[in-house]
Amino acid sequence: MTKLIAITGHKSNYPNPIEFFNGDKVTLGALDTEFSGWIRVTTDNGNVGWAPVQYIDFDVGSPVGTAIQDYNARELDTIVGEIVILIRELNEWSLVRNENGLVGWVPTKTINPM
Structure with missing residues (x-):
């Protein structure tokens, strides 16, 4: 500890943080320029926020990715x-x-x- x-x-x-679960689809946006390793995503309920790229399976240039781990921002x-x-x-x-x-x-x- x-x-x-x-x-x-x-x-x-961010008073309304994004949340997604393993297997959820997310729409991908821009990579963060301040903190490396974060990508802007939109969840299926329309909420927008930052998520770790390590938690999403996606092909570069693809507009959609799949969560490979649960995440709450x-x-x-x-x-x-x-x-x-x-x-x-x-x-x-x-x-x-x-x-x-x-x-x-x-x-x-x-x-x-x-």
Whole structure:
């Protein structure tokens, strides 16, 4: 269990995060230019957001991909000094759990090991 401390607060800009499940079809958009390894997708319910390219099977240039893993883009709001537990790190983002049990993604650059 890796404990981390927030060195910069993070506030989500996405109040309605995308979610998809293994086998779901998603419409593909542009690759992220700020964070490598993320692609803009639209889910079957019309929700738009960023997803890890590793979670989607697609041919380059194809407008549609298939999810190969469940994914939820929920971000976790944090404040400076907050302690979180690392679940996984992927493409410059970290999936963490706070002391209240809430789970979400934060930019890895906003947290440091304790």
